[in-house]
Amino acid sequence: MQPENPIPPHPSPDGQNLTLPSDSPLRQEAARRTRRSFIVGGLAALGGVLGWRYLLQRPDAEGTPLPFRRVLDANGRLSAAYFKETRLAREFPKSQAVKQVRTNGSAGLQSKIDLAAWRLVVRPYGGGQPQEFTLADIKALPRVEMNTELKCIEGWSIVVNWAGARFADFLAKYPLASRSGQPINDIANPPADLAPYVGVVTPDEEYYVGLDMPSAIHPQTLLCYELNGEPLSIAHGAPLRLVTPLKYGIKHLKRIGTIAFADERPADYWAEMGYDWDSGH
Amino acid sequence: MKQLVEKHPLAIRWFHWLNFPVLALMIWSGLWIYWANDVYRLGWGKTTLFKFFPQSFYEAFHLDHKLAQGMSWHFLLMWVFFLNGLLYVLYTLFSGEWRYLLPNRGSFREAGQVILHDLGLRKTAPPVRKYNGAQRIAYTAVILMGLGSLLTGLAIYKPVQFGWLTRLLGGYEAARIEHFVLTIGYVLFFVVHVAQVMRAGWNNFRSMVAGFEVADVPAPEAKTKQN
Numbered sequence: 379m380q381p382e383n384p385i386p387p388h389p390s391p392d393g394q395n396l397t398l399p400s401d402s403p404l405r406q407e408a409a410r411r412t413r414r415s416f417i418v419g420g421l422a423a424l425g426g427v428l429g430w431r432y433l434l435q436r437p438d439a440e441g442t443p444l445p446f447r448r449v450l451d452a453n454g455r456l457s458a459a460y461f462k463e464t465r466l467a468r469e470f471p472k473s474q475a476v477k478q479v480r481t482n483g484s485a486g487l488q489s490k491i492d493l494a495a496w497r498l499v500v501r502p503y504g505g506g507q508p509q510e511f512t513l514a515d516i517k518a519l520p521r522v523e524m525n526t527e528l529k530c531i532e533g534w535s536i537v538v539n540w541a542g543a544r545f546a547d548f549l550a551k552y553p554l555a556s557r558s559g560q561p562i563n564d565i566a567n568p569p570a571d572l573a574p575y576v577g578v579v580t581p582d583e584e585y586y587v588g589l590d591m592p593s594a595i596h597p598q599t600l601l602c603y604e605l606n607g608e609p610l611s612i613a614h615g616a617p618l619r620l621v622t623p624l625k626y627g628i629k630h631l632k633r634i635g636t637i638a639f640a641d642e643r644p645a646d647y648w649a650e651m652g653y654d655w656d657s658g659h
Numbered sequence: 660m661k662q663l664v665e666k667h668p669l670a671i672r673w674f675h676w677l678n679f680p681v682l683a684l685m686i687w688s689g690l691w692i693y694w695a696n697d698v699y700r701l702g703w704g705k706t707t708l709f710k711f712f713p714q715s716f717y718e719a720f721h722l723d724h725k726l727a728q729g730m731s732w733h734f735l736l737m738w739v740f741f742l743n744g745l746l747y748v749l750y751t752l753f754s755g756e757w758r759y760l761l762p763n764r765g766s767f768r769e770a771g772q773v774i775l776h777d778l779g780l781r782k783t784a785p786p787v788r789k790y791n792g793a794q795r796i797a798y799t800a801v802i803l804m805g806l807g808s809l810l811t812g813l814a815i816y817k818p819v820q821f822g823w824l825t826r827l828l829g830g831y832e833a834a835r836i837e838h839f840v841l842t843i844g845y846v847l848f849f850v851v852h853v854a855q856v857m858r859a860g861w862n863n864f865r866s867m868v869a870g871f872e873v874a875d876v877p878a879p880e881a882k883t884k885q886n
Contacts, residue, residue: 396661396862396873396874396875398661398873404661404662404663407663408663408871408873411663411869411870411871412865412868412869414869415865415868415869415870416868416869419676419868422676426680441727442727442728442731445735446731446732446735447731449731449734449735449738450731450734450735453734457817457820460820461820462820465819465820465822466819466822467818467819467822468818468819468822468825468826468830468831527818527831529818529831530696531695531726531730532695532696532726533692533693533695533696533835534696534698535831535832623819624819648727651727652727652728652731653727653730654730654731654734658817659817659818659819659820
């Protein structure tokens with residue numbers, strides 16, 4: 379049913395006198411309704427301001443008030459539920475990859491490193507002796523080259539030519555992420571007792587990131603050792619760094635020291651400073 | 660005959676006034692985010708007419724170094740902005756209010772007349788109805804802009820999971836520019852909207868708060884005589 383137009387067409391009110399005669403019932407009704415509406419509106423505005431201030435003054439949860447942290451985490455759970463390992467980040471022609479790749483951040487790179495003595499340490503899920511790997515062990519895995527966008531949480535992005543081994547391939551060969559010691563043969567059907575999280579830390583433990591396992595075993599998540607076909611420079615995270623176009627650049631930890639699997643979300647350098655722990659794409 | 664005529668339903672008044680602070684805070688937190696990579700400008704080659712934004716602007720409003728805070732506000736308030744907008748659209752559909760809001764065949768011609776009149780270039784004012792053609796176009800466009808902000812926002816928030824959307828919008832970088840341009844659009848809308856509300860006066864403004872307007876409407880035609 380088409381509702382009646384509440385205001386029938388009429389001449390422009392410009393210059394019309396719409397003042398209601400004083401002490402007319404119409405004027406009293408208009409005044410009553412106006413008063414009531416402005417009081418309700420004013421109280422609602424006040425309630426809104428006080429409510430927002432209340433939210434901001436809640437105790438801090440890793441750099442952001444608790445209600446905001448809860449919403450970030452809920453958003454993360456929602457995207458985890460929607461996540462599919464078959465959705466790939468866009469790949470670009472190699473010609474589009476930038477030649478001079480920007481370095482952003484050097485936390486975890488300040489300590490001295492002897493590249494020849496470097497070992498990747500992996501702590502098996504559920505305990506057991508930590509295992510050590512050389513760069514040659516990683517390079518023995520299938521080499522994957524990809525030209526993907528590095529998206530910085532600051533808002534800029536560049537196409538980068540990366541090469542390395544899939545983390546999923548590493549876990550297929552070295553079954554360290556499931557309690558029963560089963561390898562990942564098919565990322566769509568990983569072992570049922572696969573760890574839900576993985577934490578990656580620099581050798582000096584100054585920089586650390588946490589990833590959800592589905593993102594970590596995504597086919598575009600690499601243990602990366604080459605950039606533009608060259609071994610990583612120190613500033614870009616030699617000898618081995620994490621690369622995943624499924625996350626903002628903050629998760630692309632340079633100079634991997636230790637990898638450990640966990641039941642709870644591992645500590646994350648930027649998440650402790652108020653950023654979204656998931657930071658996923 | 661002077662009457663109090665019902666103009667804005669209660670639901671629309673609530674949607675309108677809730678959207679105002681929510682969109683304002685979305686823009687504010689968006690500025691905190693944008694500051695971290697403030698590369699946009701108006702210009703060509705090496706000539707810059709205007710940089711978004713001058714350093715003095717950030718300093719005056721303390722907009723700098725608030726990226727994390729900006730993101731946490733943005734990703735909470737986006738839900739309120741989305742739900743409020745969705746409920747508004749559903750309400751207008753089911754209540755029939757959309758009939759006054761969507762542009763029709765005459766709207767574009769009438770919008771031209773309204774603009775000429777408002778700029779003082781045309782004497783006669785177009786007849787007053789609930790919304791004139793210019794309003795219909797503006798109020799429909801701003802809803803489409805809201806949808807655009809949600810879609811471009813989603814495209815830069817989850818560019819892999821919604822990769823099809825990001826590609827449709829021209830890529831990650833393009834979607835970020837579109838998200839920014841839409842925000843500039845809201846600011847321009849706001850300037851014109853507030854100027855027009857001030858011009859229209861108290862009676863009109865009050866109707867968005869109290870719902871009614873005082874109008875001098877023609878007396879209803881006498882009912883047919885009963886024999």
